[in-house]
Amino acid sequence: MRPILACCALVCSVAWLPAHGDTCPAQTADEASAQVQAAFAAWNEAVVQKDLEKTMAIFSQSLRFQVQGSPDFGYPRLLANYSASYARENAPQWQGFVESVISSPQMVSLFTEWKLLPEGGGDPIKEYRGVDVFQRESDCAWRVVASLNYVDGATIAGSPGGYSPGPATVDSAKTRPRVAWREPVVRDLDFVFGHH
Amino acid sequence: MKLRPLLFALSVSIAPLCANAQTCPSQTADEAAADVRSSFNAWLQAVEHRDLEKTMAIFSPSLRFQYQGVPDFGYDHLLAIYQADFSRPDAPIWRPNIENTIASPTLVTLFGEWTLMPAKGGDAIMHNRGVDVFQREADCVWRVVASLNYSDKRSVAVDSQDRRSPAEAKHNKLQPGRDGAIARVNR
Numbered sequence: 001m002r003p004i005l006a007c008c009a010l011v012c013s014v015a016w017l018p019a020h021g022d023t024c025p026a027q028t029a030d031e032a033s034a035q036v037q038a039a040f041a042a043w044n045e046a047v048v049q050k051d052l053e054k055t056m057a058i059f060s061q062s063l064r065f066q067v068q069g070s071p072d073f074g075y076p077r078l079l080a081n082y083s084a085s086y087a088r089e090n091a092p093q094w095q096g097f098v099e100s101v102i103s104s105p106q107m108v109s110l111f112t113e114w115k116l117l118p119e120g121g122g123d124p125i126k127e128y129r130g131v132d133v134f135q136r137e138s139d140c141a142w143r144v145v146a147s148l149n150y151v152d153g154a155t156i157a158g159s160p161g162g163y164s165p166g167p168a169t170v171d172s173a174k175t176r177p178r179v180a181w182r183e184p185v186v187r188d189l190d191f192v193f194g195h196h
Numbered sequence: 197m198k199l200r201p202l203l204f205a206l207s208v209s210i211a212p213l214c215a216n217a218q219t220c221p222s223q224t225a226d227e228a229a230a231d232v233r234s235s236f237n238a239w240l241q242a243v244e245h246r247d248l249e250k251t252m253a254i255f256s257p258s259l260r261f262q263y264q265g266v267p268d269f270g271y272d273h274l275l276a277i278y279q280a281d282f283s284r285p286d287a288p289i290w291r292p293n294i295e296n297t298i299a300s301p302t303l304v305t306l307f308g309e310w311t312l313m314p315a316k317g318g319d320a321i322m323h324n325r326g327v328d329v330f331q332r333e334a335d336c337v338w339r340v341v342a343s344l345n346y347s348d349k350r351s352v353a354v355d356s357q358d359r360r361s362p363a364e365a366k367h368n369k370l371q372p373g374r375d376g377a378i379a380r381v382n383r
Contacts, residue, residue: 066307
């Protein structure tokens with residue numbers, strides 16, 4: 001009987017492992033929002049520093065990553081993309097800018113704009129928009145479990161030469177009619193994927 | 197002193213109108229997901245029947261709608277789009293396929309694929325992907341507070357793992373400015 005009881009105890013103990021931060025200290029939606037934005041800011045800094053470990057720390061192992069023009073992928077491929085990107089000299093870097101936050105104590109949706117910036121500075125090469133869904137995992141860290149990203153139509157509207165507005169003009173670009181939008185063509189996936 | 201009970205009663209009656217579902221019966225994440233899927237299905241029926249009131253009932257007045265290629269817009273503009281669309285007898289209809297639901301007791305996100313189908317049947321006109329963020333509002337109803345949508349471009353990817361058939365991929369052209377400019381936000 002004892003081995004059976006031991007097995008039962010093991011099963012019971014495993015069953016209690018929290019899936020999504022169930023045993024973490026309670027937070028308000030505002031606290032959750034603040035923690036996620038802090039994690040996001042730290043992640044941006046990690047990207048600037050090309051710190052692979054800290055870069056990947058914000059992503060859940062169960063991540064589902066969706067980017068326009070590519071099949072969905074998960075954590076391992078994202079890791080490979082970052083590893084390759086950080087190994088390149090003078091690789092451009094994606095930087096994120098928070099547009100809005102919708103938060104609850106257990107989940108936060110971060111709506112963002114993304115700019116691919118040349119290593120030496122200058123105008124953005126590409127701009128995307130997207131949303132990252134954060135959940136608190138069993139270690140109480142907030143991580144991205146799902147990410148959806150697409151080319152910002154405003155930045156390629158009516159621009160045969162691929163014009164991208166600089167940071168100072170982005171606000172006015174938002175109010176510009178985007179009816180001249182044309183299809184983006186994703187040619188260099190690693191180049192695109194570097195953003196997260 | 198006599199005012200105090202009145203003020204108290206007034207504050208109690210107004211309070212439930214203010215915040216996001218703070219006084220609603222608590223739900224688990226699973227219950228929240230089930231509620232959202234149920235209201236989503238009801239919304240699909242409403243669109244099918246061109247019931248404007250029920251169609252709009254799923255959207256929060258504070259909605260922020262994000263659609264690739266056009267400036268972000270809100271509830272009023274979406275209402276105008278549905279009004280125009282429902283007045284067309286042969287307007288194409290968006291068919292969803294929910295890919296992923298991520299739920300918490302007070303916030304639910306639905307990731308979906310959307311296919312624009314001709315009213316009289318036939319091949320798909322367009323494919324989109326997107327996410328809708330639902331929150332329980334002060335009346336305890338789940339509504340979409342944010343929606344983000346883009347044209348599905350997997351067919352142009354260099355990656356060889358495109359899971360779609362050529363038949364799907366050939367309808368992958370989004371051309372704003374044509375008559376689909378209104379209909380394509382029809383969901």
